[in-house]
Amino acid sequence: MIKQNGNTIHLMGKNISYVLTVKNGDLLNYHFGKRIADEDYSARDDKDTYGVGFATNMRSLDVMAHDYPAYGRTDLRSGAYELLNSFGNTLSETTVTGIHISDGCPSIPGMPSLFSAGRGMTAEITLTDEIARITIKLFYTVFDEYDVIARSAVITNLSDSDIILSKAYSASLDVPYQDMDMIYFSGSWGKERELQKTPVRQGLRIALENNRGGSGHQLNPFAMLATHGATEETGEVYGFSLIYSGNHSTTAEVEQFSGLIRVLQGISPAGFNWTLAPGDSFYTPQSVIAYSAEGVGALSRTYHDVYRSHLMRSTWTNKNRPLLLNNWEGTYFDFTEEKLIALAEKAKEVGLDLFVLDDGWFGKRNSDNCSLGDWIVNKKKLPSGLDGLADKINKLGLKFGLWFEPEMVNRDSELYRKHPDWAITVNEREPVEIRHQLILDLSKDEVCEYIIDAISAVLSSANIEYVKWDMNRQMTDMPHPGYNHRYTLGFYKIMSAITERFPNILFEGCSAGGGRFDPGVLAYMPQIWTSDNSDAISRLKIQYSTTMCYPVYSVSTHVSASPNHQTNRATTLKARADTAYAGTFGYELDLTALSEDELNEIKGQIAFDRHLQALIREGDLFRLENPYEDNYCSWEIVSKDRSHVFLYACRILFKQHTYDRRIRLRGLDPDATYIDADGKKYSGSLLMHRGIDIPYPWGDFATAAIELKRM
Ligand code: GLA
Numbered sequence: 001m002i003k004q005n006g007n008t009i010h011l012m013g014k015n016i017s018y019v020l021t022v023k024n025g026d027l028l029n030y031h032f033g034k035r036i037a038d039e040d041y042s043a044r045d046d047k048d049t050y051g052v053g054f055a056t057n058m059r060s061l062d063v064m065a066h067d068y069p070a071y072g073r074t075d076l077r078s079g080a081y082e083l084l085n086s087f088g089n090t091l092s093e094t095t096v097t098g099i100h101i102s103d104g105c106p107s108i109p110g111m112p113s114l115f116s117a118g119r120g121m122t123a124e125i126t127l128t129d130e131i132a133r134i135t136i137k138l139f140y141t142v143f144d145e146y147d148v149i150a151r152s153a154v155i156t157n158l159s160d161s162d163i164i165l166s167k168a169y170s171a172s173l174d175v176p177y178q179d180m181d182m183i184y185f186s187g188s189w190g191k192e193r194e195l196q197k198t199p200v201r202q203g204l205r206i207a208l209e210n211n212r213g214g215s216g217h218q219l220n221p222f223a224m225l226a227t228h229g230a231t232e233e234t235g236e237v238y239g240f241s242l243i244y245s246g247n248h249s250t251t252a253e254v255e256q257f258s259g260l261i262r263v264l265q266g267i268s269p270a271g272f273n274w275t276l277a278p279g280d281s282f283y284t285p286q287s288v289i290a291y292s293a294e295g296v297g298a299l300s301r302t303y304h305d306v307y308r309s310h311l312m313r314s315t316w317t318n319k320n321r322p323l324l325l326n327n328w329e330g331t332y333f334d335f336t337e338e339k340l341i342a343l344a345e346k347a348k349e350v351g352l353d354l355f356v357l358d359d360g361w362f363g364k365r366n367s368d369n370c371s372l373g374d375w376i377v378n379k380k381k382l383p384s385g386l387d388g389l390a391d392k393i394n395k396l397g398l399k400f401g402l403w404f405e406p407e408m409v410n411r412d413s414e415l416y417r418k419h420p421d422w423a424i425t426v427n428e429r430e431p432v433e434i435r436h437q438l439i440l441d442l443s444k445d446e447v448c449e450y451i452i453d454a455i456s457a458v459l460s461s462a463n464i465e466y467v468k469w470d471m472n473r474q475m476t477d478m479p480h481p482g483y484n485h486r487y488t489l490g491f492y493k494i495m496s497a498i499t500e501r502f503p504n505i506l507f508e509g510c511s512a513g514g515g516r517f518d519p520g521v522l523a524y525m526p527q528i529w530t531s532d533n534s535d536a537i538s539r540l541k542i543q544y545s546t547t548m549c550y551p552v553y554s555v556s557t558h559v560s561a562s563p564n565h566q567t568n569r570a571t572t573l574k575a576r577a578d579t580a581y582a583g584t585f586g587y588e589l590d591l592t593a594l595s596e597d598e599l600n601e602i603k604g605q606i607a608f609d610r611h612l613q614a615l616i617r618e619g620d621l622f623r624l625e626n627p628y629e630d631n632y633c634s635w636e637i638v639s640k641d642r643s644h645v646f647l648y649a650c651r652i653l654f655k656q657h658t659y660d661r662r663i664r665l666r667g668l669d670p671d672a673t674y675i676d677a678d679g680k681k682y683s684g685s686l687l688m689h690r691g692i693d694i695p696y697p698w699g700d701f702a703t704a705a706i707e708l709k710r711m
Contacts (some may be wrong), residue, residue, distance in 0.1 A: 046601025177259025213475025442490025
């Protein structure tokens with residue numbers, strides 16, 4: 001709901017108010033937090049008056065919460081945008097010149113954003129700088145059902161000459177001062193989205209910036225500003241999630257007098273320059289800002305609900321996904337058709353639904369040094385071709401899926417020999433190869449068209465029902481400033497064309513593990529490979545923090561071999577599966593090398609996971625024990641009607657007399673009776689207030705997976 005009351009624009013979500021006032025033409029943020037009464041707040045003489053700052057001859061914005069500020073006039077903090085105007089300076093100052101409120105959500109040309117599905121309201125506020133001759137349209141979308149505000153901006157050049165944008169954030173928000181921490185997610189290959197926390201203090205500008213091409217392993221485009229000591233259930237938390245897959249930036253800085261904490265989120269300004277010809281507009285991606293007065297857990301559940309209902313557009317979003325076997329860690333490049341069929345037979349025998357053929361099926365690819373770009377089946381390895389292989393797999397009663405890396409090319413490929421200029425290269429410089437590969441230049445239409453056609457041809461040539469879309473390198477040699485954004489627009493163009501052309505195929509995102517786990521990819525692909533590190537103990541932290549923003553069922557989780565190929569750690573088959581249930585479940589190991597006992601255990605795991613699928617896909621997540629702080633990790637998923645519960649718990653290391661704690665569940669019906677698989681009954685109040693003892697097996701890496709149903 002959005003109401004305009006005089007010079008106040010009041011956006012109301014389920015429990016929140018986002019209140020903007022227009023004072024002297026400035027767009028100011030009066031309040032963002034728990035719901036307040038609907039009044040005209042613009043005339044109030046609260047502490048947020050002008051003039052406390054340094055300017056005496058005019059109003060000063062330096063201590064004000066301007067909602068899309070510019071640096072350099074009466075505000076010397078970081079601005080939300082910067083442009084070189086036709087006078088040759090970068091000054092800008094805006095006045096509100098239009099307010100328009102409408103139903104639904106705006107779409108952003110060329111980029112994914114929240115869709116309306118018949119809900120939501122949007123305020124479009126126009127700011128004008130008469131001297132620089134630009135307009136900035138700010139979009140604010142709110143839903144009655146959720147505590148989020150989705151923001152984006154469009155900057156238009158009204159002058160007669162070019163304007164150069166060097167910074168265009170999606171949103172700026174000034175949060176009233178409290179003792180707060182910035183919580184963010186850093187990492188590397190095999191250690192994605194590690195939870196980090198740093199206090200927000202005056203004088204130290206926090207810049208969470210990724211300039212490596214994709215959204216990246218190193219920093220996820222999601223951060224939270226939380227009151228110090230906030231927990232899963234307590235504290236005020238603001239979330240900032242950018243729907244974008246390229247270079248991104250989230251910054252925070254504290255104002256000198258009022259202590260306002262200014263957070264900016266959007267495209268990273270590093271290496272960014274965008275020329276706006278007269279009449280041209282620049283569209284920013286969308287930033288989804290959430291608020292919780294009840295800790296991090298509630299904020300996560302908000303993101304999960306919003307993204308499941310208003311971001312993820314795949315026809316698979318609300319369906320159970322096929323349980324799969326992926327051959328990568330079972331065979332790597334070393335496979336034959338016979339070997340694949342043998343694996344698929346075992347997959348069928350244990351009860352799986354889908355067999356996925358990973359890297360190595362095309363060109364002459366037997367290692368990672370050639371053939372990317374040549375999407376033509378290798379008949380030496382696969383004499384029946386893809387259609388023949390898919391047919392054989394289908395006859396076994398399984399679906400067939402395939403790996404691609406559409407954005408890449410090896411120098412040793414037919415494609416590169418024919419079109420060397422299609423790879424990103426800069427003049428006479430030797431291009432930098434990573435994993436022996438170069439990136440195709442997605443800023444060129446003809447390259448995008450080639451990729452769309454080449455991938456479509458393969459997908460039409462055989463009964464392929466699943467695609468793993470990989471991207472295995474970082475971006476170097478960017479030909480000009482702003483290039484990364486042009487590439488990202490090209491990426492969205494091919495991803496939307498292919499997913500629209502093949503709406504029934506289940507697409508899974510991937511980038512050297514979980515290097516592109518972001519809402520931009522999620523808009524098209526309902527699940528994303530979380531990390532190449534599928535060691536159950538490493539996955540505790542990775543999955544725990546990935547779900548801070550992303551829905552549990554978008555987190556792709558596989559049971560792989562023990563000892564693990566990345567960590568060499570040995571864990572039981574039970575521990576690996578128990579940890580993987582919270583996600584889109586599958587196996588990635590050589591099933592033909594397992595014993596009868598192990599195969600039987602896997603049959604049981606698959607049957608168990610089938611019970612859980614709808615719950616994991618739609619339920620509410622509660623994180624109970626934090627592996628970043630503890631020797632324990634546990635989480636719980638509860639169906640919206642509170643009738644079905646999945647509890648996972650892990651004791652990482654065994655110690656004599658560890659005094660395993662009882663786990664108290666959350667989100668249940670206290671008056672109901674729940675029953676576990678052994679027929680043991682518990683009242684909801686017992687589960688929540690007394691808690692239950694976990695039957696950990698003896699030894700390290702001990703896990704339990706417990707299903708409870710309301711009687
Ligand atoms: C990446 C992916 C892996 C696998 C390989 C294949 O590393 O993350 O899962 O697909 O590429 O080369």
